[in-house]
Amino acid sequence: MIKVAIAGYGNLGKGVEKAVAKNADMELVCVFTRRDPASLTVASGVPVVAMADMAAWTDKVDVVVLCGGSATDLPKQTPEVASLFNVIDSFDTHAKIPQHFAAVDAAAKQAGKLAMISVGWDPGMFSLNRVYAESILTDGSTYTFWGKGVSQGHSDAIRRIPGVKRGIQYTVPVPEAIEAVRAGKNPELTTRQKHTRECFVVAEEGADKAAIEEAIKTMPNYFDEYDTTVNFITEEAFEADHKGLPHGGFVMRSGVTGEGTNQLIEYSLTLGSNPEFTASVLVCFARAAVRLAAEGQCGAKTVFDIAPKYLSPLSDEELRAHLL
Amino acid sequence: MIKVAIAGYGNLGKGVEKAVAKNADMELVCVFTRRDPASLTVASGVPVVAMADMAAWTDKVDVVVLCGGSATDLPKQTPEVASLFNVIDSFDTHAKIPQHFAAVDAAAKQAGKLAMISVGWDPGMFSLNRVYAESILTDGSTYTFWGKGVSQGHSDAIRRIPGVKRGIQYTVPVPEAIEAVRAGKNPELTTRQKHTRECFVVAEEGADKAAIEEAIKTMPNYFDEYDTTVNFITEEAFEADHKGLPHGGFVMRSGVTGEGTNQLIEYSLTLGSNPEFTASVLVCFARAAVRLAAEGQCGAKTVFDIAPKYLSPLSDEELRAHLL
Numbered sequence: 001m002i003k004v005a006i007a008g009y010g011n012l013g014k015g016v017e018k019a020v021a022k023n024a025d026m027e028l029v030c031v032f033t034r035r036d037p038a039s040l041t042v043a044s045g046v047p048v049v050a051m052a053d054m055a056a057w058t059d060k061v062d063v064v065v066l067c068g069g070s071a072t073d074l075p076k077q078t079p080e081v082a083s084l085f086n087v088i089d090s091f092d093t094h095a096k097i098p099q100h101f102a103a104v105d106a107a108a109k110q111a112g113k114l115a116m117i118s119v120g121w122d123p124g125m126f127s128l129n130r131v132y133a134e135s136i137l138t139d140g141s142t143y144t145f146w147g148k149g150v151s152q153g154h155s156d157a158i159r160r161i162p163g164v165k166r167g168i169q170y171t172v173p174v175p176e177a178i179e180a181v182r183a184g185k186n187p188e189l190t191t192r193q194k195h196t197r198e199c200f201v202v203a204e205e206g207a208d209k210a211a212i213e214e215a216i217k218t219m220p221n222y223f224d225e226y227d228t229t230v231n232f233i234t235e236e237a238f239e240a241d242h243k244g245l246p247h248g249g250f251v252m253r254s255g256v257t258g259e260g261t262n263q264l265i266e267y268s269l270t271l272g273s274n275p276e277f278t279a280s281v282l283v284c285f286a287r288a289a290v291r292l293a294a295e296g297q298c299g300a301k302t303v304f305d306i307a308p309k310y311l312s313p314l315s316d317e318e319l320r321a322h323l324l
Numbered sequence: 325m326i327k328v329a330i331a332g333y334g335n336l337g338k339g340v341e342k343a344v345a346k347n348a349d350m351e352l353v354c355v356f357t358r359r360d361p362a363s364l365t366v367a368s369g370v371p372v373v374a375m376a377d378m379a380a381w382t383d384k385v386d387v388v389v390l391c392g393g394s395a396t397d398l399p400k401q402t403p404e405v406a407s408l409f410n411v412i413d414s415f416d417t418h419a420k421i422p423q424h425f426a427a428v429d430a431a432a433k434q435a436g437k438l439a440m441i442s443v444g445w446d447p448g449m450f451s452l453n454r455v456y457a458e459s460i461l462t463d464g465s466t467y468t469f470w471g472k473g474v475s476q477g478h479s480d481a482i483r484r485i486p487g488v489k490r491g492i493q494y495t496v497p498v499p500e501a502i503e504a505v506r507a508g509k510n511p512e513l514t515t516r517q518k519h520t521r522e523c524f525v526v527a528e529e530g531a532d533k534a535a536i537e538e539a540i541k542t543m544p545n546y547f548d549e550y551d552t553t554v555n556f557i558t559e560e561a562f563e564a565d566h567k568g569l570p571h572g573g574f575v576m577r578s579g580v581t582g583e584g585t586n587q588l589i590e591y592s593l594t595l596g597s598n599p600e601f602t603a604s605v606l607v608c609f610a611r612a613a614v615r616l617a618a619e620g621q622c623g624a625k626t627v628f629d630i631a632p633k634y635l636s637p638l639s640d641e642e643l644r645a646h647l648l
Contacts (some may be wrong), residue, residue: 015581015582018581018582018583019581022462022463022581023462094648097644097645097648098641098644098645101644118648123648125456125460125589127647127648128456128632129591130647131632131633131635131636131643131647132449132452132632132635134636134647135608135611135632135635135636135637136449136601136604136605136608136635137604138346138347138604139346182594257339257342257343257346257596257597257600257601257603257604258339258342258597258600259342261596261597261600262594262596263593263594263595263596263597263600263601263604264593264594264595265449265591265592265593266590266591266592266593266594267453267589267590267591268589268590268591268592269587269588269589269590270506270586270587270588270590271587271588272581272585272586272587273581273582273585273587276581276582276585276587277460277581277587279581280460280461280462280581280587281460284459284460287459302643302644302648303632303648304631304632304633304640304643304644304647304648305631305633305640306631306632307628307629307630307631308452308455308456308459308627308628308630309455309628309629311455311456311459311460312455312458312459313459316628316629317422319455319626319628320421320422320425320626320628321421321422323451323454323455323458323628324418324421324442324447324451324626324627324628
């Protein structure tokens with residue numbers, strides 16, 4: 001059995017707890033938290049341990065799944081925890097991946113631990129599909145579309161506007177853009193042409209709705225480069241229709257082989273729950289991390305470094321016989 | 325520069341020749357053939373060498389891409405050539421992969437060569453997507469649909485019927501079956517419910533068309549388990565509309581995480597030319613074969629054994645900075 005610990009018990013940590021339960025060769029050993037452990041009950045009933053007491057668990061845990069945020073938690077946590085355990089995180093600030101990799105790699109190598117970073121669906125499965133598709137179709141264009149799905153960052157931004165009681169934002173790919181890619185037209189697409197943003201807002205009693213709408217649509221970086229729709233709804237409607245965290249998207253590579261032969265590769269995800277799916281990706285790569293560590297490998301790794309056979313509980317012979 | 329040789333100059337071999345030209349770090353060195361070399365001119369103008377004289381080229385070639393057929397060529401050729409060169413093939417008789425792997429592995433290990441087998445899109449990219457998707461969504465069902473595309477085996481079968489001058493068969497996935505999978509219904513699908521078969525036939529002058537149609541529709545193994553349509557067309561129409569070898573298909577994994585949350589992973593290919601796409605997959609895995617051999621690895625490998633970074637001409641740093 002692969003012994004897994006979770007660090008951080010938010011949506012992602014709860015998703016990892018559920019995903020481990022769906023893998024017969026894995027067991028959850030404990031949950032590490034920065035909160036008072038006595039204040040936290042976890043669904044599976046495993047021990048809850050203060051992050052400060054982690055070191056006592058090094059013999060009992062094969063891999064720690066780090067479930068903190070990319071903005072402030074992981075840049076500090078991943079190198080620190082990698083000095084004690086094999087780890088895996090879902091660090092998703094694309095621009096800062098090289099520096100995160102370097103910091104984690106140094107810490108993990110010094111401790112002789114294996115540390116996987118930036119595992120999930122983007123970065124993660126979408127990244128893998130970009131590499132496979134671009135390696136196959138060298139002459140072509142790659143497109144990534146996100147949605148339809150909830151952007152937590154944009155939802156948070158809406159909720160900071162005065163007069164907004166509740167708010168959620170869906171990123172929606174533009175169907176005409178996807179169709180143009182599928183048709184082999186290799187379009188050059190602006191930000192506005194790729195995605196629209198749909199907002200659902202519950203306003204405070206007496207709030208100025210026109211002002212809220214204006215504040216959303218003109219918000220720099222978040223909304224000003226997009227066509228944005230703002231829908232004011234009741235709290236009951238919000239509760240009924242906007243509690244989930246669905247997401248998904250497409251990676252498409254449109255290319256040409258030989259003398260102008262069109263070829264199209266498309267990978268898409270339709271996710272009922274973004275955190276539960278990300279958790280499921282983390283858990284199978286956690287299996288790979290433990291196996292690579294057992295082979296004596298150490299340092300930071302990404303999804304690009306992992307041969308697919310390491311992800312599956314099946315043997316090489318079973319994979320060749322049944323899935324090849 | 326990675327020095328590539330092609331063995332076998334049919335549709336696939338010609339596709340490899342074109343694909344190598346689209347990879348700046350590769351060059352085609354020669355084409356090996358069983359025909360009289362003097363009788364064969366190749367588009368790129370590289371030397372044409374008799375298969376029997378291969379051994380003289382061991383110092384000039386890094387990897388041989390074997391482009392023969394799976395029925396009789398590759399079971400013999402791949403182990404033989406792997407005793408002299410690093411090789412890669414597209415062996416696609418799924419049921420015989422384990423025995424082919426064993427034969428190639430023994431020959432390659434004895435010679436200290438690396439031999440990749442069963443590389444293409446199915447087996448190949450579809451296999452990879454089955455393993456990734458099943459490792460992530462452990463609780464779910466996998467579906468593979470093929471088409472719309474030309475099945476060479478079924479086209480050959482039609483052409484063996486008396487009275488058939490020309491014939492081609494398209495495998496077509498049933499749209500309702502794909503929609504049921506996308507809707508998360510986890511349908512149990514019979515052979516007939518997954519694909520239909522569309523045939524286009526040019527009959528010989530005076531042939532009995534009803535007899536031809538009956539012979540096609542009732543042919544055991546090939547057509548009797550499917551809903552088949554037979555269209556008789558003129559030779560001009562055949563020439564105008566049915567000269568290409570398009571293909572493609574879908575790998576879909578519909579699964580559940582947590583307490584019944586639906587998740588869907590979909591990979592699809594829309595290929596203007598089946599042999600040119602297969603060739604493009606072969607060429608990037610040939611790069612991986614050469615790199616693994618340079619690391620001292622030997623024996624038989626499949627797509628499951630290859631970390632994606634080995635496929636790309638980009639460095640690890642470039643991949644992390646731009647594609648993760």
